[in-house]
Amino acid sequence: MLDGCVSWPRELAERYRAQGYWRGESLADLGREWARTDPERVALVTGDRRVSYGDLDRRADRMAAGLRAHGIGRHDRVVVQLPNRVEFVVLCLALFRLGALPVLALPAHRRAEIGHLCAHTEAVAYVTVDQVQGYDLRKLAADVRAETPSLREVFVVGDPGEFTALSEVDAEPVPLPAPDPSDVAFFLLSGGSTGLPKLIPRTHDDYAYQLRATAAAMGFGPDGVYLAALPVAHNAALGCPGVLGALRVGATAVLAGSPSPDEAFRLIARERVTLTTLMPPFLPLWADLAPVLGADLSGLVVEVGGANLSPAVADRVTRELGIRLTHFFGMAEGPICCTRPDDPPELAAHTQGRALSADDEFRVVDEDGRQVAAGEVGELTVRGPTTLRGYYRVPEYNAHTFTPDGFLRTGDLVRWTPTGELVVVGRIKEVVNRGGEKVPAGEVEEHLLAHPAVREVAVLAVPDRVLGEKTCAVVVPRADAPTLGQLRDFLTDRGLAAYKLPDRLELRTALPHTAVGKVDKRALGAELAG
Numbered sequence: 001m002l003d004g005c006v007s008w009p010r011e012l013a014e015r016y017r018a019q020g021y022w023r024g025e026s027l028a029d030l031g032r033e034w035a036r037t038d039p040e041r042v043a044l045v046t047g048d049r050r051v052s053y054g055d056l057d058r059r060a061d062r063m064a065a066g067l068r069a070h071g072i073g074r075h076d077r078v079v080v081q082l083p084n085r086v087e088f089v090v091l092c093l094a095l096f097r098l099g100a101l102p103v104l105a106l107p108a109h110r111r112a113e114i115g116h117l118c119a120h121t122e123a124v125a126y127v128t129v130d131q132v133q134g135y136d137l138r139k140l141a142a143d144v145r146a147e148t149p150s151l152r153e154v155f156v157v158g159d160p161g162e163f164t165a166l167s168e169v170d171a172e173p174v175p176l177p178a179p180d181p182s183d184v185a186f187f188l189l190s191g192g193s194t195g196l197p198k199l200i201p202r203t204h205d206d207y208a209y210q211l212r213a214t215a216a217a218m219g220f221g222p223d224g225v226y227l228a229a230l231p232v233a234h235n236a237a238l239g240c241p242g243v244l245g246a247l248r249v250g251a252t253a254v255l256a257g258s259p260s261p262d263e264a265f266r267l268i269a270r271e272r273v274t275l276t277t278l279m280p281p282f283l284p285l286w287a288d289l290a291p292v293l294g295a296d297l298s299g300l301v302v303e304v305g306g307a308n309l310s311p312a313v314a315d316r317v318t319r320e321l322g323i324r325l326t327h328f329f330g331m332a333e334g335p336i337c338c339t340r341p342d343d344p345p346e347l348a349a350h351t352q353g354r355a356l357s358a359d360d361e362f363r364v365v366d367e368d369g370r371q372v373a374a375g376e377v378g379e380l381t382v383r384g385p386t387t388l389r390g391y392y393r394v395p396e397y398n399a400h401t402f403t404p405d406g407f408l409r410t411g412d413l414v415r416w417t418p419t420g421e422l423v424v425v426g427r428i429k430e431v432v433n434r435g436g437e438k439v440p441a442g443e444v445e446e447h448l449l450a451h452p453a454v455r456e457v458a459v460l461a462v463p464d465r466v467l468g469e470k471t472c473a474v475v476v477p478r479a480d481a482p483t484l485g486q487l488r489d490f491l492t493d494r495g496l497a498a499y500k501l502p503d504r505l506e507l508r509t510a511l512p513h514t515a516v517g518k519v520d521k522r523a524l525g526a527e528l529a530g
Contacts, residue, residue: 002075002101002184005201006390006398009406012383013182016205019359021385024181025208028096031056031247043247044086045271046255051086053250060093064176066169067098070125070153074099074177077121077187081105081114081128081137084232084255087157087166089243091127092186096204099179102186103199104233107132108437111495112447115144116196120393121187122150127166130158138163140495181205187392188235188332191431191438199392200332206386207239210336211248213356215241217340218301218326220275224251227267227276229259230436235332236277236306261286265295277303279436280310281467283317290321298322301341305330305352306436307468314349327352329424333408334387335360337422351421360384362422363407364414377425380414381407430521432460435467437499444491444500448473451490453482456511458519462504462528473502474511474524481507 001007008016016022031053034041039054051059072078078095080102082088095102103121105114118126126144128137138161141154154163179185181204189197218241220226226246230237232255238244246253254271256263259282267273278286283304290297298321304314305328318325324341329352339353347353355362363371364378372378383389383406390398401409411429414422432439441459448457456476461469473487482490484505491501506528512520 001182002201004393005184006388008389012406016359016385019385021209021357021359022181022205023208024205025212026096026179026181026204027185027207027244028093028099028179028204030093030096030244031060034247034250038250041250042252044089044253044255045267046084046086049086056090056093056247058173059090060097061173062170063090063094064097065171065173067094067100067125068174068176069171070164070169072098072100072125072153074179076100076125077103077123078125078127079103079105079114079117079121079123080233081107081109081126082157082233083107083129083132084228084237084257085157086255088232089247089253089255091166092244096179096185097176099177099183101184104186104188104238106189106231106233106497108497108499110135110492110497111140111143113196113495113497114140115147115495117189117199118144118148118151120196121199123148124150125153125155126151127155128157130156130161179204181208188238189233190332190391191440196440196443198394198397200334200388201392202334202388206334207244208248210334210356210386211239211241211245214239214336214338215245215249217338217356218275218303219341220245220249220251220301222250224249224275225254225271225273226251227254227256227264227271227273229256229264230277230279236303236328236330240277240303240328240330240336241275242277261289261293261295265290265293265297268297268300269295273300275301275303277305280304280307280313281435283309283313284466287313287317287320299324301326303328303338304348305338307433309349311349315345318345318348325349329353329412329414329422331410333410335362335382335384335408335410336386339421347421351417351423353421355384355422357384357386360387361407362416364416369403375415375418377413377415379428380410380412380422380424382410383407430460432471433469434471434499434503435469439471439500444471444473444496444502447491447494447496448475448487448502450494451482451487453477453480453486456519458511458521458524459502460521460525460528462525464503470503471501472504472506472528474506474508474528476508476511 035057430441
């Protein structure tokens, strides 16, 4: 196992192999068998581009050789910040085959997050696009490279400027040693509650099982078409079963720019999409606009999760649109529960379904770590064949985030139904779930406290009809009170992603505190709600 990562105990690893969860599969082989047996089968669609399995396999091999020629090798970390495009998939396959480790950043990330990821992983390369929505990521790359001694290469999709075009990373394929399936394949980012994102190491073994099991749960096979409407760097669109799961079963993955109905509905009709993933806030929008745009979504399986799902909305979209809704509880850290497409619709409306694996061990515990009675609410803790045993290079954080016997403390408040379905009722961790994007309150507070006009601040969630939650900053000013626009500009200048900027500002002369001196966010939340 890579230095800085935590292995599963030998006895559990042996059990997972004996039970057939870990089969020695490598993500480096995704698509290879289909490239050999049916090379003209369509693997990827984006816009008017259609990429066959044969072409995808060749391009991945050539890019792997090109990266090797640039000095990138086994266990080298490469920060990848690309939108939903073919280059993302080709690059990931190339890095898997090379044994290098993609660190999957989100398109919305900016200097604070990218700089942290490059420094924390000692990345040797950063791959990005030239511009996103008018923002020049080459300037960001120049700043980060100047601050990161390990960063030797920057590759750019589009106009590379002073850097190297990713399209030029190309060479004749060379034989490469196969990765060890028990080794780390790549890193996902946590949606954690404190500080900058923690890194989640996913191994070939555990992620290959996740791809296989989620595809089986969704009834997704070679005739399926998956629409990646969410960012593919998200675990949901990447591997539940997502784009990589589509490649494993020989299906087609359609890469969309966003879940906006005008784009998504057109692709669903043109490509005959059978499966997609959405965050709950998009469901009412789809229901409103499907009749207007003449979209036929009947029979489409829609995985939904990542934020609160209203039972009324679930009932509406299944009844009016004819979609087959499945409801997920999933974490990039590995654990997954979900309803299945053939379950009664009310199950998806009111629960997050059953565990993915029979060897997922879930405990619901109270504040003292004691298991609660059946049906009672408590914190969900979990370990299993897809759940990590520790975040990358943060031993102190791991010491209190995992129990001594290796259970991950999720921070989610849940209960189990009498028939064995999970129901998520809230969160312990201070995260604003803004339409599925996780905003760590502690990180935003830390940045806001650097503003000269801010004496004290608390960041918390406030309800929102569209996004589920928005971010509210409650500020005690020093003298002249800042405006919301000034605070947002300040955070943007500090390199924070746009989705982390506060949506609302409340000014106070003081914040409520608990007996031990902490800001009483429960009281503050009740005050704002009132």
